[in-house]
Amino acid sequence: MGRTATYDRDAVLKAAMELFWARGYHTTSLKDLERALDMRPGSIYAAFGSKEALFRAALDRYATAGRSALEDTMAQASSPIAGLAAHVRMLGGIVRAAAPSRACMLVKTLLETPEDEPELRRSVEDMMRQTETAFAEAFRAARDAGEIASDADPERLAARLQAAIFGLRAYAQRSDAADKVERIAEDIARDVEALRN
Amino acid sequence: MGRTATYDRDAVLKAAMELFWARGYHTTSLKDLERALDMRPGSIYAAFGSKEALFRAALDRYATAGRSALEDTMAQASSPIAGLAAHVRMLGGIVRAAAPSRACMLVKTLLETPEDEPELRRSVEDMMRQTETAFAEAFRAARDAGEIASDADPERLAARLQAAIFGLRAYAQRSDAADKVERIAEDIARDVEALRN
DNA sequence: CTTTTTCTTGAGTGATCGTTCAAAAACGGA
DNA sequence: TCCGTTTTTGAACGATCACTCAAGAAAAAG
Numbered sequence: 001m002g003r004t005a006t007y008d009r010d011a012v013l014k015a016a017m018e019l020f021w022a023r024g025y026h027t028t029s030l031k032d033l034e035r036a037l038d039m040r041p042g043s044i045y046a047a048f049g050s051k052e053a054l055f056r057a058a059l060d061r062y063a064t065a066g067r068s069a070l071e072d073t074m075a076q077a078s079s080p081i082a083g084l085a086a087h088v089r090m091l092g093g094i095v096r097a098a099a100p101s102r103a104c105m106l107v108k109t110l111l112e113t114p115e116d117e118p119e120l121r122r123s124v125e126d127m128m129r130q131t132e133t134a135f136a137e138a139f140r141a142a143r144d145a146g147e148i149a150s151d152a153d154p155e156r157l158a159a160r161l162q163a164a165i166f167g168l169r170a171y172a173q174r175s176d177a178a179d180k181v182e183r184i185a186e187d188i189a190r191d192v193e194a195l196r197n
Numbered sequence: 198m199g200r201t202a203t204y205d206r207d208a209v210l211k212a213a214m215e216l217f218w219a220r221g222y223h224t225t226s227l228k229d230l231e232r233a234l235d236m237r238p239g240s241i242y243a244a245f246g247s248k249e250a251l252f253r254a255a256l257d258r259y260a261t262a263g264r265s266a267l268e269d270t271m272a273q274a275s276s277p278i279a280g281l282a283a284h285v286r287m288l289g290g291i292v293r294a295a296a297p298s299r300a301c302m303l304v305k306t307l308l309e310t311p312e313d314e315p316e317l318r319r320s321v322e323d324m325m326r327q328t329e330t331a332f333a334e335a336f337r338a339a340r341d342a343g344e345i346a347s348d349a350d351p352e353r354l355a356a357r358l359q360a361a362i363f364g365l366r367a368y369a370q371r372s373d374a375a376d377k378v379e380r381i382a383e384d385i386a387r388d389v390e391a392l393r394n
Numbered sequence: 395c396t397t398t399t400t401c402t403t404g405a406g407t408g409a410t411c412g413t414t415c416a417a418a419a420a421c422g423g424a
Numbered sequence: 425t426c427c428g429t430t431t432t433t434g435a436a437c438g439a440t441c442a443c444t445c446a447a448g449a450a451a452a453a454g
Contacts, residue, residue, distance in 0.1 A: 002430030003420045023311045026223040030412060040433050041413070047431095051412060107367050108308045111300050114220045125371050159368070159377045160384055167364020170304050171356070174322050180356045187357055191388075199400030200450045227442060237403050238443070248442065 009047070012037050017058035022100035024112050025055050056123060062105045063127040070134055080142035081196055084135065084161065085189040091165060092185025095178045102172035102181075104165075132162045148195040157195070164188045206244070209234050214255035219297035221309050222252050253320060259302045260324040267331060277339035278393055281332065281358065282386040288362060289382025292375045299369035299378075301362075329359045345392040354392070361385045 019036045020028055030041060030051060037044065048054040070087055077083030094102045101108070109124050135158035142148045168188060172181045216233045217225055227238060227248060234241065245251040267284055274280030291299045298305070306321050332355035339345045365385060369378045 001422050002428075003432080004422090005431065006420095024223075024309050026221075027309065027311055029410080031410085042415075042434075043432055045413070103308050110370050111305045111367065112221050112224065112309045114224055121372070125373060128371065129373070156377075156380060159374075160381050163364040163368040163381050164361060165364065166367040167360040167362065170308065170363040170367055171360040173307050174325065175318070176322060176326070177356075180353075183353060184357050184360050198452050199398075200402080200452085202401065203450095226440080228440085239404075239445075240402055242443065243401070 005047075007037075007039060007043075007047075012039065012047070013057055013061050016054055017061050017105075018100040020055055020058050021062060021105040021108070024108055025052075026112060052120065056120065059105065059109060059123065059127070063130070067131060067134065070131070074134075074138060079147055080138040080145070081147050081192060084138055085192045088161075088165065088168075088185055088189040088192060091168060092182045092189075094169065095172055095181045102169060104169045107166050107170060128162070132158050135161050142195075146197065148197060152195065161188075161192065164191075202244075204234075204236060204240075204244075209236065209244070210254055210258050213251055214258050214302075215297040217252055217255050218259060218302040218305075221305055222249075223309060249317065253317065256302065256306060256320065256324070260327070264328060264331065267328070271335060276344055277335040277342070278344050278390060281335055282389045285358075285362065285365075285382055285386040285389060288365060289379045289386075291366065292369055292378045299366060301366045304363050304367060325359070329355050332358050339392075343394065345394060349392065358385075358389065361388075 015036050016033065019032060023032070030044070033044060033051070033054070034040060039047075044054065048057060069090075073087045073090065074080070074083035077086055106124055106128055109120070110128070113121050113124065115121065136154040139148070139152065139154035139157045143150060143152050143154060165188070168181065168184055171177055171184065212233050213230065216229060220229070227241070230241060230248070230251070231237060236244075241251065245254060266287075270284045270287065271277070271280035274283055303321055303325055306317070307325070310318050310321065312318065333351040336345070336349065336351035336354045340347060340349050340351060362385070365378065365381055368374055368381065
């Protein structure tokens with residue numbers, strides 16, 4: 001059956017994701033990837049096809065992990081609003097965590113992707129929309145359960161929350177933001193909770 | 198006195214700013230700049246020294262223009278809070294305006310600058326701090342004038358507002374965000390106004 | 395007009411980019 | 425052990441990167 005691969009595909013994808021998340025797409029060279037993945041160019045191309053395809057796979061892994069983290073938080077929470085608030089507070093902890101970057105990889109990609117890369121652009125926006133839709137569903141559930149006002153607009157609240165999170169995490173990228181980020185996250189979380197009847 | 202330069206330095210800087218703002222630092226090549234500035238590499242290097250130096254000059258121009266726009270808005274407003282709210286609403290109009298990008302150039306730069314470019318990073322963060330300080334001064338003036346609560350924390354409010362604006366403009370970079378951005382801006386503006394006594 | 399000074403031009407530099415591919419290495423099956 | 429298959433390796437490729445500099449062009453000074 002031929003030689004068996006020596007690498008763990010998911011571990012490699014994770015390493016690629018962490019490197020791309022930290023450095024962005026254009027500032028990450030194949031040399032950087034060879035080092036981080038401990039693979040030679042031929043193997044990388046046999047496994048993933050191209051730098052851009054690898055990036056997309058890494059980005060997809062990032063978005064999927066983020067969504068499942070949100071799902072877990074929501075499942076553990078006592079109510080939709082409590083879940084969303086807990087999610088925001090968790091994000092406020094990024095300044096203490098040792099993550100590759102404090103900014104969101106989707107936002108970083110959106111901002112560094114000019115309009116001449118339409119496929120990548122569309123992928124990123126799709127992934128953002130999926131998370132925003134999850135927010136909207138939570139707000140809708142909260143409304144239907146009577147937790148928030150019956151005339152609340154789930155889509156509008158979801159867009160606002162996503163924009164607030166984008167800002168929180170972009171702000172967190174500043175090296176002098178450590179103490180302020182948790183306060184901002186707390187403020188956003190309380191705004192969400194303030195929607196309650 | 199020798200040959201006189203054929204270009205207008207400020208017009209060139211403006212064109213460079215617009216190109217860098219739209220495409221980011223790493224995705225803008227010298228070929229792109231030659232086209233946008235209508236200058237050959239020798240002239241560009243004689244005038245600005247390096248691609249990075251030109252970028253920094255363009256970034257500085259961007260930040261200065263943004264600050265003076267804020268000052269103008271504040272000067273025209275009937276009160277500090279009214280000025281800040283007007284500023285946010287003006288930013289909500291970026292989706293209709295024909296700007297090089299809807300995202301903030303400072304945020305784009307912060308997110309695409311890895312930690313191995315410390316000087317550029319520090320410049321960007323300094324410029325962000327200047328704007329945040331302007332926000333804080335407005336909130337302090339509002340507090341001292343009795344427009345908002347006497348126990349309000351100007352620095353905290355300023356950090357929160359800046360994060361909200363970062364998020365608004367990052368969100369606005371999405372191609373499907375047109376109708377939502379103005380609503381989000383309106384929400385942020387009303388939050389600012391809601392601080393009033 | 396001639397000289398002097400400054401600016402502009404654009405071909406060319408070495409380095410690095412993403413990518414390819416022939417050869418070598420490592421496995422399973424017979 | 426030998427074969428067939430698959431993976432890994434790393435040198436090499438053309439393209440492009442930021443950047444340089446000798447030569448030409450244009451202005452001011454004499």
